[in-house]
Amino acid sequence: MEKTSPARGRNPRGQGARLREEIVSVTLRLLDELGDDQALSLRAVARELGIAATSVYIHFADRDQLVLATLERFHRDLMRAIDQAEAGAAGPVGKLRARVLLLGEVVNRHPGLYKVLHESTLNQRTAMAFKQDLAERTTTAVQRCMDAGLAPADDAATVSLDLRAAVHGAVSLRINQPDLPWTPLEEQVDRFLVKLVGIPPEAL
Structure with missing residues (x-):
């Protein structure tokens, strides 16, 4: 028999915003498990919360709207974690490296959300x-590294795009082809920083 969540009581007046956040939180977990927004249903979200599906539709008109709100929450949390990692690192190169590595760590913990x-x-x-x-x-x-003379002067936006493309490609491949002979992500990121940004190996 399918396990269902216990029915919850009606939210007191003025607490609709809390229910909306609970809906998003449940959707975060389901999307991470599914790794596919098309496999998500609003009824499944409602069932997890023990509420009627109509209660979900009050806050989100359709699945796309719910998924988009959920991804915004995930991205906001990701940015906060990356900024904290950067703040805890020393020097422009250390801060750039910390940003990239934290992204890889979060993706390793939440591959489904990253795929969506x-x-x-x-x-x-x-x-x-x-x-x-x-x-x-x-x-x-990247620009801070250039300004500090730790990377060749260049168009920082173009270099940043190359770096992000490499990191996203590496992360995606690690998720979709985990059996490849991967070296530790730290080593791969350091190669990207040297080859794409131009940071000297001794500066890492």
Whole structure:
């Protein structure tokens, strides 16, 4: 027999925002398990919370709207964690390296969410402008290395794009082809920083 969550009571007046956040939290977990936004149903989300499906529709008109809100939450949390990792590192190179490595660590813990964020069909149907924040902050981190003379002067935005493309490719392959003979992510990231950003090996 299918296990169902216990029915929950009606939210007191003014607590609809709390239910919305609970819906997003459950969707985060389900998307991470499924790794596919098309496999998610609003009824499944409602069942996990022990509420009627209509209660989900009050906050989200359709699945795409719910998934988009959930990805925004995941990305916001990811950015906060990356910024904290950067703040704890020393020097421009250390901060850039910390940003990239933290991304890999988060993806290792939440591969399903990463796949939905970057590989889902929702990307083709909906503009996810919030993802630009990561691009801009990485460009700033690359520029700091250049300004400090720790990387050759260049177009920081182009170098940042090359770096992000390499990291995203590496992360995606590690998720989808885990049996390849991978070296530790730290070693791969250091090679990217040397070859793509131009940071001297001794500066790492």
